Amino acid sequence: MTDESVLREKLATCTRIFSMQGLLGLFGHVSAYDPKSGCVFISPGMGKDKATLKANDILAIDLTGRPLEGPAEPPVEWPIHTTLHAARSDALAVAHLHSPYATLYAIARREFRPVTLQGALFADGVPLYTEAQLVKTVAQGERLVKLIGHRRAALLRGHGIVAVGRDLEEALFASLILEDDTRKAMQAAALGELEFFSEGECRAFATEDDWRRRAHRAWNYFAQLEARWDRQPATGAGPLA
Secondary structure (H helix, E strand, O other), rough: OOHHHHHHHHHHHHHHHHHHHHOOOOOOEEEEEEEOEEEEEEEOOOOOOOHHHHHHHEEEOOOOOOOOOOOOOOOOOOOOHHHHHHHOOOEEEEEOOOOOHHHHHHHHHHOOOOOHHHHHHHHOOOEEEEOOOOOOOOOHHHHHHHOOOOOOOEEEEEOEEEEEOOOOOHHHHHHHHHHHHHHHHHOOOOOOOOOOHHHHHHHHHHOOHHHHHHHHHHHHHHHHHOOOOOOOOOOOOOOOO
């Protein structure tokens, strides 16, 4: 397969995994950027069944949002993806999701602080984008880029999350960890005071190379689950236990 066909297949698989995990449904989209060609491959937005997405369903646009093939239009929030791809060499994959538990943090304006060792991935924090609008313009996307800075993710007020990675494996892993950590924090809060991991403890837990290996192992695990998933809602989610 060509590089493009490989990237399309991986993006379709990533989208289906997010659907299996309950993080993509009516809303949300994922992208991968090929800096050699300047092409952004992006999954369809609202209304497309993400659980059955195939490589030939993937859309191609340039960094200005212009479709590069066919009449299909990209998701309205394409600037989330293109501005991050353009601004950061380490943002070759971007996920915008309406993750249930992480979105509750964005609604409650709760500061994210890691409560699990895996949550140490976010030692630099997860900032909150406070604009009460969809990110539909390049100017809005650039403000989001400035907010995220060098970090791995951001919460979108009353909306969802954005997560980035050097590849789709990393974007998937970051998104799953953020959702898992917010879920566990909310559940543990019913038992008493939360104990957070400090920035120093987070940085001591794993190196960047460690995180990269973890992300690729997680990809293999979830890809195997997805391959035997029955495509029915809420029947295939795999835990991060």
